Amino acid sequence: MKEYNPKSIEKKWQDIWDEKETFYASEDKSKPKFYALIEFPYPSGQGLHVGHPRPYTALDVVARKRRMEGYNVLYPMGWDAFGLPTENYAIQNKIHPAIVTEKNVARFKEQLKSLGLSFDWSREINTTDPEYFKWTQWIFLKLFEKGLAYKKEASINWCNSCKVGLANEEVVNGGCERCGGEVVRKTKNQWMLKITEYAERLINDLDLVDYIERVKIQQKNWIGRSEGMEVDFNITGDKKVTVYTTRPDTLFGATYMVISPEHPLIDELKDKINNFDEIEEYREYAHKKSDFERTELNKEKTGVQIDGINAINPVNKKEIPIWISDYVLMSYGTGAIMAVPGHDTRDWEFATKFGLPIVEVVAGGNIKESAFTDIEDGVIVNSDFINGLPVKEAKEKISDWIEEKGIGHRKTNYKLKDWVFSRQRYWGEPIPLVYCEKCGWVPVPEEQLPVLLPEVESYEPTDTGESPLANIREWVETTCPKCGGYAERETDTMPQWAGSSWYFLRYTDPHNDKELASKENLDYWLPIDWYNGGMEHTTLHLLYSRFWHKFLYDYGVVHCPEPYGKRTSHGMILGENNEKMSKSRGNVVNPDEIVDEFGADTLRLYEMFIGDFEKSVPWSQNGVRGCRRFLDRVWRLQELLVDGEQYSKELETSMHKTIKKVSEDFETLKFNTAVAALMSLLNEFNDAGKVNKEEFKTFLILLNPVAPHITEEIWAANGFSGMLNEQSWPVWDEDKTIDDVIEIAVQINGKVRGTMLIPSDATQEVAKAKFAEDEKLYSLIEGKTIVKEIYVPGRIFNIVVK
Incomplete structure (x- = not known):
């Protein structure tokens, strides 16, 4: 048999999945739906590091399992691409931010596809796409229309380095969240969003959702x-x-x-x-x-x-x-x-x-x-x-x-204050308003959306605090939509948080040019069934997006008051030195190198096996090698394959226990113990010296969400019908998860002195007989008088002697 070679199979299966549109969400709304969401990334020039795939793979595992359970699954991906990092890079390198963004997105997408993540790429969105931010601008106009967007002279946080106003949430430990630079107070005329109008509902409606407790606490504390x-x-x-x-x-x-x-x-x-x-x-x-x-x-x-x-x-x-x-x-x-x-x-x-x-x-x-x-x-x-x-x-x-x-x-x-929404920078959504001396602030007519950014030669922020757009007079000077007189466009742009405050809605209908998404699609897909993201976003993004969603609920766009039914968070992957990964520390691990040397399935398996999903854990190259060795052993199982259309008597209990364990652990973020259960089952196959076809097929299905390429390849190579991802998720029989033989503790005078194996339905007499057969245990009471025997079925056998 040929050896396991990830390079020869992973790209092959990725191409097959793309060609067959295997992971595209269906338009069939008669099926039960499952909407899985991860926070879409900011596509930086550095590309992915190994911390990114952890949450992506985790929800990919759940999404793949749910498809095999008969759900219509939406698992989308897009790009949160406006913002300061790209603009700063563009300034330093004299490259237009749009070009930088396009290049970064291509790099990220290539990396993600190499990991075999089951995203529906037909629904890819980009916050810098005019067809997307047209609707970001439309939402802003509705907020303005309802009096929830207003402009006022305010004392704001000002980053002297980025030369931009910051919301309170963007000041971390007294410095700018983006650059770490000095933040001072500055008085400026700013657009504000009246998030405080929703403060009470933002707290009370946490009772409607399934968020992990620490996320709820952070939301409540921030609102204060x-x-x-x-x-x-x-x-x-x-x-x-x-x-x-x-x-x-x-x-x-x-x-x-x-x-x-x-x-x-x-x-x-x-x-x-x-x-x-x-x-x-x-x-x-x-x-x-x-x-x-x-x-x-x-x-x-x-x-x-x-x-x-x-x-x-x-x-x-x-x-x-x-x-x-x-x-x-x-x-x-x-x-x-x-x-x-x-x-x-x-x-x-x-x-x-x-x-x-x-x-x-x-x-x-x-x-x-x-x-x-x-x-x-x-x-x-x-x-x-x-x-x-x-x-x-x-x-x-x-x-x-x-x-x-x-x-x-x-x-x-x-404690919550209204959201400072203006940014005095170029690379962001233009605020679709004009100012007329006669009419005041006037919305740009909806039919004229999107308001596009003008082409500029310099993106340098101004020392006066004005946006670079203020210098583009041919763009600034316009006509008032209300009276037809002279007017000037608003030159502040929206913050990066704007596009990420509603992106999950657009995924349901990303190519709609008539509305942000159809009512039919929104009604079917919402609320999101499972949203996973970092704890660092549980005050900013989570609060802002819940606010926008509640406004759209009040406006009649969406039918549910909360966007996310369930919200979980993951821990970071640290460097091998147990410190946060950063270029300056020299401890960043590039996933491309892991994929190239060990394969995408090894990386996926390791990220799920590395430790408690909700806690930060250090990277271990030895751990990666161990996961590769496990997949090599999975590949060699084919040598032990024998006929069999049902589980063998010897392995029946283990099979049902493993199905139960893996199924439940995938749903409760215990990916590491699910993988451990599969490793134990593999050991049992090897100890038995054989694995029959029914056992092998079940094992491959259980492993598939974590390691999809190798399992698809083995499935096809052994002539099993259909593609693996089209199979039904196995179910367990609860009665068959109970061991015929169990291990119980043996106590003498209340102190544990050992254990023994007995039938799961053993009586006290049987337990006593088994005790007597164990020479080592029985020697502890020889020559003594038995005063009492206490038997707790399935747990302990206690002998009191004197």
């Missing part, structure tokens, strides 16, 4: 819902400042107030502030910091007391000082806080540094210690009419009192 009160504090000069607090029960402990350096009160009361120059100097200092730096918990507290104005605590009428400090942001709450240093860590540190009063209002021992805990239990003290009440009751009583007095009201607050 809290229940509290907005309370008014009177200020010198007939002014008032509103604070938001989740702990109105601690109002009697508010000994000072802190407002954001950007708070408008400062300019409104400028004439009354005696140290305005000092305040201005501090404002300038704070302005240079990102929100992350300002709110870092472990940073040194800084601030300036405002000399000339004070606040009045509304519950005890005491005059308290007002400070400005950079740890209070205008973008959260009201831009002002009541400081309760007796029971808040940050306030305590601030008060301690500047010698401000600290009052205990929740009995809990040492004030310093209680400041470092969120005291939700305990009894109220030093608080007049709520003294002696437990915290929960005190909250309700003082909240009612505040509302009765007209000095505040109950309020649900969110």
Whole structure:
């Protein structure tokens, strides 16, 4: 028999699958559907690394299994191709971003096809394709039409390196998510999307979906819902400042107030502030910091007391000082806080540094210690009419009192802020609006979509913060669609998140030029049955795409309120040195080299066998070699093949147990233990010295989703009917998964001293007889009196002796 040679069979089967359109989703909507989705990649110049195939192969395994179970499977692929990396590369190398994108996509596609992934390539999409982003622009116009897209002067995160505004979600550890560069605050006129309108539903509707718990937690934490009160504090000069607090029960402990350096009160009361120059100097200092730096918990507290104005605590009428400090942001709450240093860590540190009063209002021992805990239990003290009440009751009583007095009201607050949607760069979807002095912002008529990017020679971002498009006057200057007068196009472009916020809808009907997808296709395919992606996208992309989907649900485009029925996440594949793969660390593994040396099936098998799918794991070249050796042994099984149309008596139980194990493990992300079960079954075949045709066919079907090329080749080489991928997934008989012989623990006086094999239906008498036959075990009680025997069928046989 010829040796196993992946190079001679893998391309052959990939070509056959392409020619026969084997993995194309069917238009037959009478079949049950299964929509499997992975996050489409950003096609960079570096191509794939071995981390990419892990999630792709995992859902490919599930998709292949579901096809054999009779489902109409949609497993699509496309390209998230707008964005900064391509534009920056284009700037550095003087190549148009469209050319860079085309080249990168071709490279990625070639690599993916070499892995034998069962994507439906007839549905391939690209966010930079005008026929695609026409509908991205259409969705934006609908958001604008409904008042959910608006423009306002806002203080934004600004990356000095990329020269672009960033959403809060794109600032990671105080730096730009893309380049890691410095992020500062800058005031700009920005397009915003009113995602906050959907905050409550984005939290509540997590009850409708099957997401792993850590994903749900990240979504909830990012939205940051809290229940509290907005309370008014009177200020010198007939002014008032509103604070938001989740702990109105601690109002009697508010000994000072802190407002954001950007708070408008400062300019409104400028004439009354005696140290305005000092305040201005501090404002300038704070302005240079990102929100992350300002709110870092472990940073040194800084601030300036405002000399000339004070606040009045509304519950005890005491005059308290007002400070400005950079740890209070205008973008959260009201831009002002009541400081309760007796029971808040940050306030305590601030008060301690500047010698401000600290009052205990929740009995809990040492004030310093209680400041470092969120005291939700305990009894109220030093608080007049709520003294002696437990915290929960005190909250309700003082909240009612505040509302009765007209000095505040109950309020649900969110950490989530509206989405900064503008980007001052070239390589993105043009925002389809024009500005007319007479009519204001006017939508480009739908029949004129898509609005295309103009050809430009320079993509350099401007130092002024304007988009490079602003310099293309022949493109900017246009006619107002409403009045026919002079107008100018919006020169900001959309962020990369725009195209990825609805791409899963386009896969259902990618060539439709009349609508983003037909109602018939959307109704059939949605919601997505299983979506897998990285944990790094469970705040940004997941939140944004759920928001867009909910808007389209409200607009009547889709029939379900949530896009993804199930969401799972995978761990990263690290370098062999246990560090994240990167070119700078020199630990990146190129999948092309693995495929070339060992074959695509070996790579696929190894990525599924490498470890717990949900956890990060280091790469091991020795592990790759071990998986190749396993496939060599699978190939040599053909030498042991004998006739047989049903499972042999000796292997019947193992066959049914393996079918059950593999079937269940594929559905629960336990790919590594499914592969281990197949390896064990292979060992049993070799121990028996034979494998009959029925056993071999079942084994090949079970292995096929992980290693499709070798299994298809063996299937065809042995004359089995049809193509392997057309076969039905095997089913197990639960009764036949029970071993005839089982291993149970043997205890003497309650301590485990060994094990023994007995029939699965053995009685106590049989167990005792088997024990007596085991010389080693029986010697442990020789010469002793048996007081008692305890037999738990299938588990233990315990003998009590004296």
